[in-house]
Amino acid sequence: MKLITHNMLTSKCLKGVVTGYPLAISATNIKVTEVDFNPDFIVRIIPKIDWEVFWKAADSIGHSDGLPQTVESKLHDNNDFLKKVHRVLLEVEIDEGHLTCPESGRQFPITKGIPNMLLTEAENKFAMLLKSANDLYHEVFAPMPRQI
Amino acid sequence: MSRRYLLWFAQEYLDFRLAEMQSILSMLKIEIKYVEKSYNKPYWIVELPSESCIKKIASRSVLIKSCIELWSSANTEERLHENLKSAMKNDSGKWIVESVTGESNDNHICHSSLLTVCSDPSKSFKIEVETFCKHFSMKEKVEKIELFSYLPLEGPVKLNNPDMKFSYIEFYGVDPNNVPKQPEQLFFGRWIVDGQRDLIQALSLKKRNFIGNTSMDAQLSILMANQAQVTMGDIVLDPFVGSGSLLVAAAHFGGYVWGSDIDFMMLHARTRPTRVGQKVRQKEESIKANMKQYGIESHYLDVLVSDFSLPLWRNDLKFDAIITDPPYGVREPTEKIGIEKENYTLAEDYLPNHVPSKVEYGLSHIYSDLLNFAATHLHIGRRLVCWYPLVRSEFEASQLPSHPCLRLLASSEQVLSRLVSRRLLTFEKISDAVPDVPLDPNAAHHNFRRAKKAEEIAINNIRRAQKVSNLK
Structure with a gap:
């Protein structure tokens, strides 16, 4: 799991959890894989990143070296800065470890770089709620034909 | 001054042709004028x-075989040559028969300025003869080429890698059981560029490291990436990612891809191997390894094990495209996490290794979740592209899934059997005003059962129909 993914993930589907963001990272194995640098993509993705969360996550796994704590738009022309962001955002990967929900403490394992965000049946606060909401939605907006 | 081109298509996925072209044109912001466009013939004029426009279009289209700068077209061979001869004398700088639309006509005569390219003695050339729906021997083809001797071709003939390639095409209709003696339509022009047919081989499932039972074939995956207008730097999500075949095509066109799936075993490539004769999965099989295989690893973001019926992403995260093939419940089960027992709890001891049970995730629920998700998580003007299975006889356009924030742009049918087909739906997000759906646990409960019952009957019908078609 890359930090770009971590920056977008929440555990808000858990019972009793409101925002579930950011998830804490505990890593037992971190890999760094070099991939092609595309400055345009980095410039495009920076506004979508919650920078504070990104910086803290990088710091928590020991990869915040040279990464500024705040981001300014003038940095967009700075190639060294973009390369640094590229590295921490896309090249550093948590291969083994887990993510922890900030509110409930529930842990989500990461194995072979793939986080498992599945809940157990009992944890799923939406189980009943969503089902009925969908039914209603289906009534109002999307009448369906018979399906396969 | 606009130029006239012959677009030659692969004669398959006819229902996807116009949709693909419209998506590519609007993505590249190119204006087009259709001179001749029919549904079942393999060419458009x-x-x-x-010329740069046609090259850009061809760099994306997987249904186009080749693009030719049209010099002449006619209904008979004599007429074609006459037309070409009159084109050589046509100094008006205009096409003769300028404003024809609709039905085919036999009088496309270009202006002489197009022909001047061939009189350059330093440029090598070759003429290719193609015939549609009829086969000719090499000798017959050479005879056909000889008939063009009046053209002022000054350069040397070169069969490998010539500077210029000319195409002579004879079209004998689309019915292989009823081929006419004489061609219905003939074309001559200068070859400009080929479409992306080669990409189908390059990304073919046959040579792919990791595939699943329902991996999407390369051509359809490329079509989906085109429908979703994926371009360099786009962020793309497939929420039912499976073995990641849609992500391969999206990443090929420059998308940065995320995928999620409920199937842990699939994402970790621990499902039973799909290939005939393969006993165990290779160690390095994974979606990421596929990306590596095609040299697009830098466009792979991550895949996650998650249940699509639950919120996972930050509310304010917006994607540039969502492309997906949800499970229809025929070859892959439709599932979400859940249990039908009341007041269910799980002992702490079991927690670390617990595999949650799954309940059926009704098709209508999948699609309403998917459309709602797209309405929330797409940028305005960007697209959701997904497959939708249905019983052919019951199809009504008004019954397709819909959402107030999404506009249906295309619905192209792929026929799967006599009874069933699936449609590739392309939605564009047109509004950010996602309606508040009230959460009333008792609402519409009764109707759900009825819908589900109907669904079950339909599923049984389909399975029966499939058995029958398998037996044949």
Whole structure:
């Protein structure tokens, strides 16, 4: 799991959890894989990143070296800065470890770089709620034909 | 001055042709004028502002075989040659028969300025003869080429890698059981560029490291990436990612891809191997390894094990495209996490290794979740592209899934059997005003059962129909 993914993930589907963001990272194995640098993509993705969360996550796994704590738009022309962001955002990967929900403490394992965000049946606060909401939605907006 | 081109298509996925072309044109912001466009013939004649436009279109289209700068077209061989001869004398700088639309006509005569390219003695050339729906021997083809001797071709003939390639095409209709003696339509022009047919081989499932039972074939995956207008730097999500075949095509066109799936075993490539004769999965099989295989690893973001019926992403995260093939419940089960027992709890001890049970995730629920998700998580003007299975006889356009924030742009049918087909739906997000759906646990409960019952009957019908078609 890359930090770009971590920056977008929440555990808000858990019972009793409101925002579930950011998830804490505990890593037992971190890999760094070099991939092609595309400055345009980095410039495009920076506004979508919650920078504070990104910086803290990088710091928590020991990869915040040279990464500024705040981001300014003038940095967009700075190639060294973009390369640094590229590295921490896309090249550093948590291969083994887990993510922890900030509110409930529930842990989500990461194995072979793939986080498992599945809940157990009992944890799923939406189980009943969503089902009925969908039914209603289906009534109002999307009448369906018979399906396969 | 606009130019006239012959677009030659692969004669398959006819229902996807116009949709693909419209998506590519609007993505590249190119204006087109259709001179001749029919549904079931393999060619269109179009006018475009410049040669660079046709090259850009061909760099994306997987249904186009080749693009030819049209010099002449006619219904008979004699007429074609006459037309070409009159084109050589046509100094008006205009096409003769300028404003024809609709039905095929036999009088496309270009202006002489197009022909001047061939009189350059330093440029080598070759003429290719193609015939549609009829086969000719090499000798017959050479005879056909000899008939063009009046053209002022000054350069040397070169069969490998010539500077210029000319195409002579004879079209004998689309019915292989009823081929006429004489061609219905003939074309001559200068070859400009090929479409992306080669990409189908390059990304073919046959040579792919990791595939699943329902991996999407390369051509359809490329079509989906085109429908979703994926371009360099786009962020793309497939929420039912499976073995990641849609992500391969999206990443090929420059998308940065995320995928999620409920199937842990699939994402970790621990499902039973799909290939005939393969006993165990290779160690390095994974979606990421596929990306590596195609040299697009830098466009792979991550895949996650998650249940699509639950919120996972930050509310304010917006994607540039969502492309997906949800499970229909025929070859892959439709599932979400859940249990039908009341007041269910799980002992702490079991927690670390617990595999949650799954309940059926009704098709209508999948699609309403998917459309709602797209309405929330797409940028305005960007697209959701997904497959939708249905019983052919019951199809009504008004019954397709819909959402107030999404506009249906295309619904192209792929026929799967006599009874069933699936449609590739392309939605564009047009509004950010996602309606508040009230959460009333008792609402519409009764109707759900009824819908589900109907669904079950339909599923049984389909399975029966499939058995029958398998037996044949």
